Amino acid sequence: MLNLSSQDLRHTAIQFLEQNPLQRLETLKQSGIGRYEFLTKLQLNEANIICTMRFLQNPSQLKFPNLADADLSDLILNELNFIRGNLTGTNLQRCSLVNADLLFANFTKADLHNADLTGATLNETIWLGALVEECQFGRGIGLTQQQHQDLKLRGAKFTHPGNNDN
Numbered sequence: 119m120l121n122l123s124s125q126d127l128r129h130t131a132i133q134f135l136e137q138n139p140l141q142r143l144e145t146l147k148q149s150g151i152g153r154y155e156f157l158t159k160l161q162l163n164e165a166n167i168i169c170t171m172r173f174l175q176n177p178s179q180l181k182f183p184n185l186a187d188a189d190l191s192d193l194i195l196n197e198l199n200f201i202r203g204n205l206t207g208t209n210l211q212r213c214s215l216v217n218a219d220l221l222f223a224n225f226t227k228a229d230l231h232n233a234d235l236t237g238a239t240l241n242e243t244i245w246l247g248a249l250v251e252e253c254q255f256g257r258g259i260g261l262t263q264q265q266h267q268d269l270k271l272r273g274a275k276f277t278h279p280g281n282n283d284n
Contacts, residue, residue, distance in 0.1 A: 123131075131170040135162040149177040156195055165189040165209070183194070236277065250274040 139158040160166040169188035182202035196216040217237040229251040241260030251273030
């Protein structure tokens with residue numbers, strides 16, 4: 119556990135985001151959170167400084183990824199495990215989450231414009247106020263019929279319209 123003041127934690131997060139991906143991965147492994155390898159891809163910006171601070175603040179207590187309000191735009195995060203991930207308000211524009219495991223993920227007010235969730239597992243996901251225009255869902259694995267219809271009405275694209283696993 120890093121016992122740092124808010125200012126020190128912010129400084130540590132900025133230093134982390136200034137590192138190259140290999141250095142970041144080594145830092146994550148040393149903190150015991152190497153499983154969150156996607157943090158090696160984050161851009162250095164205010165949203166991601168705050169997000170990184172949450173991960174570094176108490177790494178031994180991390181159970182589920184808290185990415186609220188983070189900027190994951192344009193990242194390739196295929197086959198990632200974000201089970202029970204908090205993606206509230208997260209910028210996921212043009213993000214690729216092909217075949218990702220997103221069980222119980224919360225996408226409330228997330229921006230998924232032009233994102234690709236083809237093949238992602240979406241059981242028990244929350245979509246309140248999510249922006250999904252031109253978001254590709256493929257079949258929409260795990261979505262309820264109601265979620266499928268609602269997302270489609272808001273501009274989501276499905277490879278196999280009306281065909282989901284529920």
